[in-house]
Amino acid sequence: NAGVMQNPRHLVRRRGQEARLRCSPMKGHSHVYWYRQLPEEGLKFMVYLQKENIIDESGMPKERFSAEFPKEGPSILRIQQVVRGDSAAYFCASSPTTSGTETQYFGPGTRLLVL
């Protein structure tokens, strides 16, 4: 029973390029969450998605960031025109339901480095 999968594990981009981060939730999980961890910080909520729906994107920067969870395939976090401040670890989590008491299972993260 595979856990949450994220790829790539490491991503290097130059300023101005696009970054695409992928997340496949655990089998049977239809709720996906993205968190960002800046250096020396805790994880911060970015966005919550269900299949084909963005439920809460209150933690997403207003510009350059977007997320989707299509009917088929993984969830994608897209960062356009990356800047050095986007360098961080991006974690995806999934859960079978949306209850706050339902454990969120995290993937290994994608470490983005912007040069």
Place this chain on the structure above:
Amino acid sequence: DQQVKQNSPSLSVQEGRISILNCDYTNSMFDYFLWYKKYPAEGPTFLISISSIKDKNEDGRFTVFLNKSAKHLSLHIVPSQPGDSAVYFCAASGSGGSNYKLTFGKGTLLTVNP
């Protein structure tokens, strides 16, 4: 404005002794609290949780205590083992429609020495 604070960046403990990790929160709307453990280059792994209607929850070597009046919780690990060496994150979620949104502390690096 940090709503979940872990004021000790690091903690060092001898194998076999008790490890106590602390966490404070400021948002009185939080009603569910979790501890996650994280090894380098991996994602956080769920460890134990507690609802605000309880003041203690125990699972094997791990016990979480919640003091609502003080807005404080702690994780006790006893006996500590070298494999427990990791970063421990305290997280909280609130009641209402956004209870899926976890708010994390900055973490405490626990080192258990053999």
